[in-house]
Structure formats: structure tokens, C-alpha cells
Amino acid sequence: MAAASGETATLEILSGDDSVLIIDEVIGNHLVGSSQSLGTRWPMVATSTGVAMLAHLPEGFVAAVLAKPLVSLTPKTVTDTAVLRQELAKTRQRGYSFLQEWLEEGLIVVGAPLFNHDGQVVAAISLGGPAIRFPATREPEMGQLVKQTAQRISAKLGWE
Numbered sequence: 519m520a521a522a523s524g525e526t527a528t529l530e531i532l533s534g535d536d537s538v539l540i541i542d543e544v545i546g547n548h549l550v551g552s553s554q555s556l557g558t559r560w561p562m563v564a565t566s567t568g569v570a571m572l573a574h575l576p577e578g579f580v581a582a583v584l585a586k587p588l589v590s591l592t593p594k595t596v597t598d599t600a601v602l603r604q605e606l607a608k609t610r611q612r613g614y615s616f617l618q619e620w621l622e623e624g625l626i627v628v629g630a631p632l633f634n635h636d637g638q639v640v641a642a643i644s645l646g647g648p649a650i651r652f653p654a655t656r657e658p659e660m661g662q663l664v665k666q667t668a669q670r671i672s673a674k675l676g677w678e
Contacts, residue, residue: 531642566646643667
């Protein structure tokens with residue numbers, strides 16, 4: 519995925535009851551790009567992987583996450599629960615999240631969930647880069663790349 523796009527790819531898992539944890543990444547081949555440290559935790563409501571997972575987690579879990587104050591990391595981070603619920607619905611419908619500058623200004627990231635053999639969300643992957651190389655017009659291309667990669671990984675985990 520990183521090689522095909524030139525952008526940085528991550529693998530993240532749920533950490534605690536409202537964060538994601540980066541457990542692996544492949545750095546893109548551009549000098550300017552996204553890079554995180556392994557072990558970094560972020561609020562799931564501000565990350566493409568967190569939103570991708572949250573869109574497929576049980577409603578009780580989602581309600582508990584949304585009951586907490588939503589942290590604003592940038593001027594574009596969504597902190598309105600109604601708007602976030604709309605984004606979760608869009609994510610479920612298209613099969614990937616597309617977040618423009620929610621985590622960091624200038625960073626665009628696409629995420630998709632990974633499912634195990636029982637159909638439970640166990641992780642998510644993402645592909646991200648700077649807005650200058652990742653305009654909204656690339657959303658369908660990057661979204662499909664991440665979604666298809668997530669489907670292949672999920673199949674290896676036993677999901678249909």
C-alpha cells in the first residue's frame with residue numbers, strides 16, 4: 519500500500535477505551551510525509567483508523583466514546599457528536615474513513631478496518647500524507663487502495 523501510493527501506511531489497534539495505538543508503519547518514499555513513532559497513542563475520534571474502527575464497533579462502545587468530551591487537535595477536528603456520527607455512517611457506507619486535517623494541520627489520512635474470522639474489528643490500517651499531495655480528488659483512488667488492502671488482510675484473518 520505504501521509502495522503503491524508513495525505515502526506512509528500504518529497498522530493500529532484499539533488501546534484502552536478511546537485511543538488507537540500505532541503498532542507498525544511503512545514510511546512513504548517522499549521527503550515530506552507523515553511519520554509516527556511506533557507506540558504512539560491518539561484519540562480514536564481524531565484518527566482515520568479510530569473512525570474506521572468506531573464505525574464498526576458496537577453501539578454501546580460508540581456511545582461511551584462519544585459521551586466523553588471530544589478533544590480538538592486542529593481547527594478541523596470534529597468535536598460535535600452529531601457530525602461525528604454522520605462521518606461514521608459515511609465510513610460504513612464507503613468502507614473507509616477520509617479525514618482532512620483532523621489529527622494535524624496539513625495531514626490527510628484514509629483508514630479502513632480489519633475484521634477477524636468472527637467479523638469483529640481487530641485493527642485498522644491507514645494511508646496518509648500532506649494535503650499538497652493528497653487533495654480531495656485523490657480520495658476515491660486512495661480510499662479504494664486502503665479498502666482493498668484491508669479486505670485482503672481481513673480475508674487472511676478468516677473474514678469473508
